Amino acid sequence: MKPLFKLLTLTAGAMAGNVALANQLCTVEYQETANWGAGATHIVTVENNGPGLEQWDISWTFPGNETIVQLWKGHFDQQGNQVGVIDAGYNGTVATGGQFDFGFNLENPSGNLPTEFFLNGQSCTTLLGGQDPGAEQPGEPDNDAPDMSVMGWSLNGVQSEFGFVTVKNTDVAEIQSFANLQAYVDTSGRATLAIDLNTVDTGIDIRDQRIRDHLFSSGLLPTLYFTTQVDMGSVADLEPGDATTMTLDGRLTMNGISQDTTAEVLVIRTADNRIAVRTARPVMVKGDDFELAGGIETLRTIAGLSAIGQTVPVYFNLNFSAIQGDDGDNLMPVEAGTTPATPSIVNASYTGANSTVTVSWQDLSDNETGFVVKRRQGNGYWETRAAVDANQTQWMERLDSEGNYTYRVIAVNGSVPSASSGNVIVNAQPGDDSGDSGDNPGTDPSQNPDDGDNGNGGDGGTPDNGDGGDTGGEEPVPGDGDDNAGGQPDGAEIYASHCAACHGADGSGGAIGVSLTSPGELGSLVAYIERTMPLGNTGRCVDDCAEAVGQYIADSIWADTGSGGDGGDVVLEDETPGPRQLNLMTRYHYANAIRDLVGIDASDLTTNFPVEARVLGFNNNAAKNYVSARHLDEYLKAAETIAEKAVTERRSSLLSCDAGASGCSAQFVEGFGRRAFRRPLNSDEHQAYLSMFDAEGDFDEGMEAVITAMLVSPNFLYISELGEQTGSGNYELTPHEVATQLSFTYQGTIPDATLMAAADADQLNTPEQLEAQARRLLQSDKARVHLGHFAEQWLESDPASMGSKDPNLFPRFNGDVREAMHRELRAFFNHVVFDSTGRFDELFTADYVFVNEALADYYGLPGVSGDQLRLVQDTNGIRGGLLALGAVMASHGHANESAPIPRGNFVRRRLMCQDLPPPPEDLDTSGPAPDPSQTTRERFEARTGGDDCQTCHLYINGIGFGFEAFDGAGGFRTTDNNRPVNTYGVIYGLESLLEETSAAYDGVRQMQQTLVQTDSLKSCMSRQFYRFARGYIETGSDSNTLDNLNQLFANSGYDLQELMVGLTQLQTFTLRR
Amino acid sequence: MKSNRRQFLKTLGGTALAAPLATMPWARVAMAQQSGAPRRAVFVFIPDGCIPERFHPSGSEFEFQLNDMTSPLESIRQHCVFTSGLNMYEGGHTHEGGVAKVLTGNNTESLDYFLAQRIGQSTPFRGINLGVHATFQNGEGNAPSFSTGNVPITPNDNPINAFDNIFGGQDPGNVPVSDRRKRSILDQMISEIRALNSKVGANEREKLEFHTDSIREVEKRILSNGAEAGMCNTSGYNSAGFTVPEGWHGYPPKIHLDEHYETIGRLQMDLITESFACDMTRVATLMWSHPVSPLRVEGIDQGHHDTSHFGQADGGIADKFVRYKQYHMRQFRYLVENLASRTDTDGNSLLHNSVIFLCSELGHSDAHDHRNMPFVLAGNAGGALQTGRYLNFGGDAHTKLLVSVANMMGVDIDRFGYTGHGTGGLPGLLA
Incomplete structure (x- = not known):
């Protein structure tokens, strides 16, 4: 462990020395990846361009009052605003060309980033962002579409790019691009390109933000336009594969300025219906020409750069597709709006008392979407100060320093500007009022571009524009409610x-x-x-x-979050009932139902039934399990076998009368039918089955026929939630349907005699009655089996989900271990729910496991023998809790390695109920190549480290990597490819993906302890249980119901049995619609 | 059942069947007139995509050279149409997205089901869905076939059970049941569904219609199999006497052991051939394993899916993946040869009157993309498809291939799922 004081001495020495920017000892990438106002997260990545290192230290000076709160992958010391970071030991060795990184959370972000770094005392070059040029999309193979009449050419935005080169600090050139491009060329050759300046992409979020705010003011003037005329005759002459050069003279509009601009392009006919237009030479755009110089200077100052180039080379590769004949609906012509009439500046008046200037003008246009006010201080740069709505004629601002200010106004239609009004100047001296009525000869005309292309006539932008209105303007403008000295702001x-x-x-x-x-x-x-x-x-x-x-x-x-409950006082929201449905029994349900109906083990018979569809892990989804012909074949076979067996072996339990006695067949039909259909038969049914019975001519055959028929009946196979109309548009479940809901929810089988009797007596109505049944049903072995079933489906760790493991890589993983893991998951869940605290958090904070000899051996726990599972403390401090279960780690692990990305996704989706979208279609999501010199984490970190990837992988990796101490077969390890395993992580977006909380941890125990504090984990638990119990995936109309369920859960102190029983307390437990 | 289903009572054929609960939509699609023997379709799925540069042929339409992965098809190349440059557009990503769209084109129904409903009305089974380890460690339930309402159709991994369902009589465990009883049971089912149907809301009606239709299919089978019964001799099936124990007998079950993968596969393929020869069905789907396949065969020391993340296309892991692909190609060759060796009612081979579509859910396995898919066709579809060719479709949509397959089968549609690249079949594929 190196003494930290050594750092500062070095730093002090180096700072006094020579800071050579050309020194390529190392390259530092410094990024802010999160900022929540009071704090921020920064990540530093360093590439070692010099000789190999055994250890490293990085030092810098914070520009503001930043204070590091916690740092990972290193150790830090901070004195004032000087910081030194040394390696964490395991990451100190870095070869030439190798990389290392660390991250930290800090308080008081200043909005500026440090710009100079020292590695082992020597200066590094700072890079403020990624370097990848926008990747050119591979051209799609040509499509031989038949020749149909072309109605226009539309830009294929995905296959096109538009970029520009920026140069900073005189010699650092980078390529930037825009993500959102649109363009259209009509058949006469009129072409319009429109670029959303808000989609500028420099690889660094904060830089993009600054460019939007300070350079483009893209909030106010979002679109860049280039309009030109294309010689379509020349285009028509091109055969596929041919190319020609063209000179396009046109107008470039941005930042409220329009300028003549010429582009030399190469036009290529890539297919009958495809044209590519590429810059043959870069288009050189001067900042001055578009009043961007001021913005560029602002950027330079903020970023602390010595220089930013004012002339920007622009290049593009635009790919167009023909819009043909019957694609008329796909016509999306892009057009710049018509230019509005120029406003006429009236005056600018300054009120010394409150240092406020008011600019007013005449609105002479009828198609403007707003007005933009530009200002220049002294002889400085023009900047965009504000945009106001259409039909406004006045704007105010407070000036905070004295001097001369020049204003002018343009009307805009979208981003298309009018010619500029004339200028007005005010001289701002605190306490003195002054004004300018706009007949000021104004400024250097070169600062006031006159585009002359104003279809609406108007004044053509001459400086002298002072018609209309007031002279002087010494009076303060009537207040519009802005800040007043002495008054509270409203x-x-x-x-x-x-x-x-x-x-x-x-x-x-x-x-x-x-x-x-x-x-x-x-x-x-x-x-x-x-x-x-x-x-x-x-x-x-x-x-x-x-x-x-x-x-x-x-x-x-801020939205009303709704009433919260406190203590025992629960205020529930109005629930919308769930859907009426018929839910097909799964194989598991079927086997349980047969066991309870006729006392026969039907599990063997169900092995040939079709496997159910899985929806978000659960296999009892009513919308995805239909009865096919194959189902019927299997049901018929099974029913025939069961019926024969039942009559032969179970006759006495099925028959309570004497076969010879009259009315016995009717009694049998009634009694068995009621239990098979889980309700009394109606008279049609009774009659039909009785006839079927009698037609056999033999009592036993009659029984067999009726049993067979009933076991393939839809009234047996479907769990009915149809209910009866209540008159308010809702349906109320019948008492027998309620009984069935209760039995399948808590035991996964048909109602027992007690439930049936309660249904018959109509005693399944009140919340108390329902609660009593729920609690009763839960205290049974059937409930334990059923909840084990729930847990393994919820966690997608059931036997179907655990894949094979490579025996060469995981030789200790075998069938006994696998089986024990599945049993452990169910046993652990049951233990927490029934035999321990019953609390939700114990599912994650438990420090024990359930093992038999095989699993104990696998886990490295001594002293366990025999096949029986028993509770064992994990004195190694490694396991405990759902996420450390062998079954979970092995089910979310590959055959040949751990699976950090799937594991991260699994936690987010199944435990936090946060759905991340899949990666974009065109992104190459191939995994990293195997590399025996790197850990799995290192390979995947590198592979998903790009900014594009990090948008989502920040959330995924921050959890997934924390599991790396568990290999793909759920075994524990401390090294991976002979390198130490790193289980540090930061969980971002703890409650939702949109907010900026984060928490750091090390290892799965700490990860679980962190997660269990969140609300999202608990509300997700409610949601998952609801899905399982109800057999459908919730929609928006279920949100109140879920809130209420979660409220009941919270109210109970997050007791799991209370959650489950709480289902019966929902307003809509017995309602459907 | 010991009693052969085909013996069931024909006299009840005169009994008026209860009218269907709703008009089935497929009745309105026009069917092209066919002369001669009926056409058959087989959809064969093999998992985890390919290495495009080692799968696709090179050369021109009639003068082409096969690549590493398809080299086992050299001896049957005259029966095949090789393709490249077909992409699957839109829909989901990677394995799950690919398997959901390869036969659906993002339609709700898959092509095999769609065809089965249209051409399967005259056969006892409209379509059959078979698997080889398709449901083994397939936790997500990935499968390429979907019925009405985008409900997944899981394949039957047990060929003995499947044979028994189709031909009856093999499985000794079943109980003979009288035909009258069966008739009355089916009638009661229909009556109860009708009663339920009058109570349910719109969202459950589709489910009940589907259920009713399933009863119709089973019912028809029971009634109509008399006449052709004698012509069909399936005694050659499973001559090696492979057996599957009933019920639970350990993990993994026998039908899911790697050592029996090929045996199971061959039994399934034989079943398809027998089913076609006896006209028990005209549409079959065979799913080999499943996406993210855990399969280990041929002494290869890494699992199927692991080798599909091969890194270097010419490296050691890629070579293993090539061996897995060749292994599946040999199975495909077996199916083609089988069908080629059987004579159909019009004197042509069964293969001549069939089209086989070999597919996978990914294009480039390592990149998990849906581009340049490893699709191969075999069989002449009754003369509609000229074989012995290689065609590059330059990035066109694979849904056009689905349309072409439907057209080959005499179903006259011009779109199936995604139409972002235009409608119609694949240009240049059919005569």
């Missing part, structure tokens, strides 16, 4: 005037602004507002303003 008013335009008047979201309805932490919200809002105008709303707005949002916009 959150509602501020929201209405500055937030509603983007976030919607009700806070539910708008075109630019996200929905604000999810409740969160007020302090974080206020800090976020201060730091980033309003968009494009950061810093305008701080302190009182931010607090007022935050409070308003919290009070009026």
